Amino acid sequence: RSGLSKTRAQINETAGFMGNDVKDVFNNRLDTIEDLEYALIAADVGRAATEEILEDVRRSEGKNMQQALMDALTLQLEPNASRAEFRKLGFAPQASRVSVQPNGHVIMVIGVNGVGKTTTIAKLGQYYMGRGNSVMFAAGDTFRAAAGAQLGEWGDRLGVPVVQGTDGGDPAAVAYDAATARAARGTDLLFVDTAGRLHNKHNLMEELKKVRRVIEKADPGEPAEVWLVLDAVTGQNGLQQAKKFHESTPLTGVIVTKLDGTAKGGILIPIVRELGVPIKFIGVGESAGDLQPFDSQEFVRALFD
Numbered sequence: 399r400s401g402l403s404k405t406r407a408q409i410n411e412t413a414g415f416m417g418n419d420v421k422d423v424f425n426n427r428l429d430t431i432e433d434l435e436y437a438l439i440a441a442d443v444g445r446a447a448t449e450e451i452l453e454d455v456r457r458s459e460g461k462n463m464q465q466a467l468m469d470a471l472t473l474q475l476e477p478n479a480s481r482a483e484f485r486k487l488g489f490a491p492q493a494s495r496v497s498v499q500p501n502g503h504v505i506m507v508i509g510v511n512g513v514g515k516t517t518t519i520a521k522l523g524q525y526y527m528g529r530g531n532s533v534m535f536a537a538g539d540t541f542r543a544a545a546g547a548q549l550g551e552w553g554d555r556l557g558v559p560v561v562q563g564t565d566g567g568d569p570a571a572v573a574y575d576a577a578t579a580r581a582a583r584g585t586d587l588l589f590v591d592t593a594g595r596l597h598n599k600h601n602l603m604e605e606l607k608k609v610r611r612v613i614e615k616a617d618p619g620e621p622a623e624v625w626l627v628l629d630a631v632t633g634q635n636g637l638q639q640a641k642k643f644h645e646s647t648p649l650t651g652v653i654v655t656k657l658d659g660t661a662k663g664g665i666l667i668p669i670v671r672e673l674g675v676p677i678k679f680i681g682v683g684e685s686a687g688d689l690q691p692f693d694s695q696e697f698v699r700a701l702f703d
């Protein structure tokens with residue numbers, strides 16, 4: 399089985415992925431615009447995007463309804479500027495996969511506890527090694543007791559060196575050591591795990607800023623990538639958190655996990671729209687291979703298979 403057909407199968411196992419209602423509209427079991435509107439809202443697509451989708455579908459009346467809906471959804475997953483441009487021109491983009499090759503060598507991975515951050519770092523390691531890159535991890539979540547050990551186990555399993563700190567130690571020190579070591583060894587990519595405790599948001603945000611600063615200090619001239627991991631299951635709440643992170647440590651990419659579960663995939667639309675940051679990958683399971691570069695067309699097609 400190829401990676402993509404595996405993603406499709408995993409997504410399809412959950413009929414509620416986009417909400418059965420949207421599927422019903424698609425399959426002509428429901429046929430009014432109101433049905434579609436209700437279904438999109440229920441699928442977490444959000445008010446503003448729903449209005450645009452309805453407008454696009456109405457405008458294409460007489461054409462193939464299924465194709466019109468797929469095009470409208472695909473468009474909603476485009477970056478804001480090109481979405482506006484394509485809607486003006488009245489057609490959907492052809493090639494839509496974003497570049498996943500990191501800018502620079504260091505990628506900070508942030509997000510709240512439990513979203514799948516540590517697992518995602520392992521998956522990223524496997525993905526980029528598979529593309530011929532050398533990889534290192536930094537266990538920068540010194541706050542959650544088991545986090546360093548968990549990343550260490552993944553490192554052993556995948557053959558990835560892990561720079562560890564001490565539990566309760568300074569995460570910026572771990573990031574500094576790791577970024578220095580990466581530069582010295584000439585390793586292609588360093589993924590830095592970070593804390594995700596939410597009960598002290600202010601301190602967490604300050605800590606993340608500091609981690610970012612020391613990475614850039616240890617490895618001058620390297621703009622660190624900042625990828626946020628979001629759990630699709632948390633829907634709109636997750637998006638509010640994402641905005642807070644984006645305000646303090648500007649994001650360069652988003653990874654949405656747990657799309658193999660009962661999550662509503664519709665949440666990807668407000669993520670793209672409201673953060674204005676590209677979705678790089680989606681997580682579709684718990685093992686190291688369950689990560690797919692995000693492709694909006696493939697994703698929308700999978701919703702209706």
Ligand code: GDP
Pocket residue numbers: 509510511512513514515516517518594655656657658659680681682683684688
């Ligand atoms: P962290 O606290 O953000 O570092 O989260 P973890 O990496 O420890 O993951 C929390 C739980 O989510 C673990 O049980 C993971 O196996 C699980 N998980 C992570 N990504 C995915 C995914 O894409 N799909 C599913 N089903 N589970 C996931």
